Amino acid sequence: MRIRWLAAVAAVIAALIAWPTLAIQPAVSLIISNGIVITVDGNRRVLNPGSIAIGGTDILAIDTPANIAARYKAETIDATGKVVMPGLINTHTHAAMVMYRGLGNDLALMDWLQNYIFPAEAKTVSPEFVRIGTRLAALEMIQSGTTLFADMYYFEEEVARVTKAAGLRGVLGQTVIEFPVPDAKTPADALKRTEVFAREFRGDELITPAIAPHAVYTLDAKTLTAASELAKRLAIPIQIHLAETSAETGMSQERHKMRPVAILDSLKFWAPVTIAAHAVWINADEITLLKQRNVGVSNNPESNMKLSSGTAPVVAYRGAGVNVGLGTDGAASNNDLDMFEAMRQAAFQQKLVTMDPTAISAPEALEMATIGGARVLGQQARTGSLEPGKRADVIIVGMSRPRQQPLFDPVAQVVYASRGDDVETTIVNGAILMRNRKVLTLDESRVLSDARSAADQVRKAVQ
């Protein structure tokens, strides 16, 4: 009898809990109306014109302007004549390295890294320096339409705090490297730091903590294995620089008689989400293996061209079903974080090296910069395309500049003729971070003056 009574009470409580979700339609909080909506969904649907209804953090509906207007009433952004599209996803960067933008140009990777960047970092990187640099990067990303970025740096908890305050989404990797660095004297310290950081941000709406073992050439087998085991135990993604240059592959063969991919495979390194940055010097067998191990590739065409690192076999990756996203790499090797440029250069580079203009089309470049990047980062259920049920990570891109006229093909215009500066409004998780070029989550003049002041430390460090 008592059990039956308890069951009845439980049923009433369950009904009360369920009732609001059943009875009340999710409240619409924002409407973007009458734009050219490029969804980047599975059917590459473009609604011209189309409107989007956003409720809280999520996209509720995408439909014709008339249908959305009939069903929903809320604050409305008029996007007439503008492109409305998913926010861009930068799958590989080192945000705070904007502070070294323009240092040591026109060098090869190993020379640039070992003689300029590593020494400058040893003298300047601190929690405050990382906060200042990441704020500058966040400002640049919001202003150029990036809504999610993958980061690899030091003091990653500071990167996470700044990213969250700026309202951006991040898959943020704490660096693990063999030699002493400003936030860790030993790799063991870096592993401990990763664990604390991952626990602090577990389950966060915007931040996905990750671990970033730097590369095969800067880590020994023991640390690579420990980093991988920690990633699996904490269920966090791994980010690693992989086969970026022929020098790396050569060093690997000389020291270990194995290529970088074989080393990692022999260590059972791969986690459920592993992001291989660059993956330029990869042969056909390794492409098959990366597919089998579900490793995603971050293609960084601008950094690879500037440092003469080579060209990633993007067409072969895509043919083999390997997920490919785009990245800018750190601003010190690019020298900006503009993902529109990354899209255009990714397409042009593949067309040139394959001598095939169809190698990467405009819709394919756009997919790599959005849903493809989301897949690489394990975020495709949440973001990467405009679809009801996904988070509202949306950008509105102006199409009225002379270089954007006339407008025949909106996707081609986005990829081949638009720039980060054309982004007018940036929305992440349903929140407006920039509206009509005014950034709402960062004090722009303060961010710029702090960065200029901190640049003095860098000047002194490289004198």
Ligand SMILES: [Zn+2]
């Ligand atoms: Zn990098």
